Each structure stands twice: as structure tokens, then as C-alpha cells.
Amino acid sequence: MDDPITLSSPTRSDAAFTWPDRIYANFKHARVRQVGYVPDTGHARLITLCQADPEIIDVVLTTEAEGPGLVAGAALGGQRAALLMQSSGVGNCINMFSLLQNCGFPCLILVTMRGEFADFNPWQVPMGSIAEQTLKLSGFLTNRIDRPEDVDEVVASGCDMAFNGNLRIAILLSQRMVGHRR
């Protein structure tokens, strides 16, 4: 079956072909087969795309802390896995990240940022403001995306480095790009 969305020839208008579609297209191109997530407004469209894809097993988690174990198990079974989470979820994962580093499992995480731009809820700031440093300390290389037009290139790079290089890659999607929370 042909991928419904290809990297080279977007079939929709730019307005409809949003950044979550670009991430999904890269997942397809990189043959990502498992996607773990806790439901999230910012990732809602990407989650819907993954749920609708019979080639992708979507796994709803009770906590983001379940994600690294899922990724490790998928890799042991020869499948590529990605995680979707909010910046708050990064903190939930810290000790579980050790599994990925200790064994050299590939891992790609897409993080929607909270507490950094026009967020109504100041309680999101403490974790949001340390999410990137936390990921770096936990063995991840990080990239940050502020503009939708950068999504394709950065996510493609993340897929390559994670899955071809057995590395831990986190991509932070800025709150200004993802959308305000009021």
C-alpha cells in the first residue's frame, strides 16, 4: 500500500498540510511501527493519524514513564518506536531513560512544550523550563522547532540519527508553534 502522504509530493494545500502531517510522513518514511503516548492536545492530530494507520501500533500509556520500556521492547523485537509527550511528561521518564542509554536503544521523542509561551497555567513552567536540560542530562540529543517549515528537515534528521545510529533524539516543538493554552 502506498503511503497516504509522501515526503516528496504533498498532496494537500500548505494550509491543510500541517506540521503534525509532516511528522507523520516522516514516521512512515522511517518505518516507525509503534507510537506510545499520553493523550495531548498539541499532539492530537498526529495521534489521530497514527491511530488510523494499520501499519502503526498506537499504545496509550498511563504515564509517560511507560514509554522508554515500550521503546526498548519494540527494538528488541525489531520494530522502530517513537514517543509523543508534553514537556511535563519528560520529568516522569527520567529513571526509565537509563534503560535506553544502558543498552543503546534507539529512541525518538516528540515533545510539545508547555509553560514557555502564553500558557495560562504557570504551574507548567517548572517542568517546561527544565525539559530540554533534563533530556540532555538523560542522554538525549535535542533539537528545537519554532517554525512549521522546519519540521520536515528536523524530524527527518531525528529519525535518521535515532534509528540509523541507535541514539536518543528528542525534538521539542515550541509552544508558540503548537498553539497557546488558555
Added chain:
Amino acid sequence: MTTALNRREFVAGILRDRGDLLVVGGLGSPTYDIAACGDHPLNFYIWSAMGSSLMVGLGLALARPDRRVAVITGDGEALMGIGSLATIGAKQPGNLAIVVLDNAHYGATGMQPSHTKAGIDLAMVARGCRFKTMIEVSEPERSAETRELLFAGDGPIFVLARVEADDPPRVYPSLDGHATKLRFMQASAKDASLCFGRPG
């Protein structure tokens, strides 16, 4: 009088003639029990990330629907990842079995009592999480029946094995996570090239 299993004999019983069964070992005493049966390339031992073993089993079971997967862990490790029982229940992997060696104590840290000592029943939790098959075992003669479940039972399967609260001599497998991972993948992979990162 309540009976309890000898953990080493029970694990040896369920892993006898294991064939291509994929085994994930939870952090702590279960790792020593599994290693005591003889090191095996289809064992994946976890030495960190307490609470992750159930999810490693789920990711593996989803990736390999053609294989049976058994997670063998302890009550303390399972309690730390208790939400994963719900995550597994939601996905209903038919090829996954969770075996909890429940001694009601934290063996690795000096035998402090765990929540199961206070009557918390993990089998009841598994039932509530829609596990298809549940079994509680405390008699040694039932290890063969338990083994049968791992290979042919209707999953997800939950085995609550009530074991003695003892601390048998530790049997250490390799601590090298990269080596254990690669060995496991090479021994189980459908496509050996998937074991290594490579361009493309």
C-alpha cells in the same frame, strides 16, 4: 498452613524446554532466578529502570506476534509499574504472559515488606485490567500447568506465583546492556540486519 513455592525450582520448571520463548527479566531477584536456569540468548535482563519490565514485555509482544513472550518479575518491580497492567489490558496482546514471583518482600534491599504483604492482590488488579487468563500458584506440582500456559495460554496471561520469602544465592548474568540486547536480537530477529543501526 499456607504453602509457598521455592522460587528457583518454580522458575526452572516453567522455563524447562523453553524453545523459542522470549524472556524478559525484572530488576532484582527474578534476574538471578532466570540466570540460575542457565544463561540463554533469548533472555533480556534489566538492571535499571525499576518498573519497566512489563512495558518491555508489551513492546516486544506487539513487535513479535509470532512469538510467545514471558516477563518474569517480582512483586516490588511489578508494583512500581502497576499502571502497565492497565496499558497491557487495553492492548490485549495474546502472546504475552506476566509472571510475578510474589514473596511479599523487597529481596534485593534487605527483605522489607511490600504492599502485597499488606494484602494487596496483584491478581485481582490483573483481573480488573482485563487479563484473559489468571492463575495463582503456590504448589510446586502446578509448575507444569503454569509452563503450559506460557506456551499456549490465551493472553494476556497473569501468573501470581507465591514464593518463599528467602534470598537464595545470587547468580549474576552479564551486566553489559549492549551485549545482552545484541545477543537477544541476533538470536530472535527475523531480519538480522535490524540488529545494527545503519544508514537507510
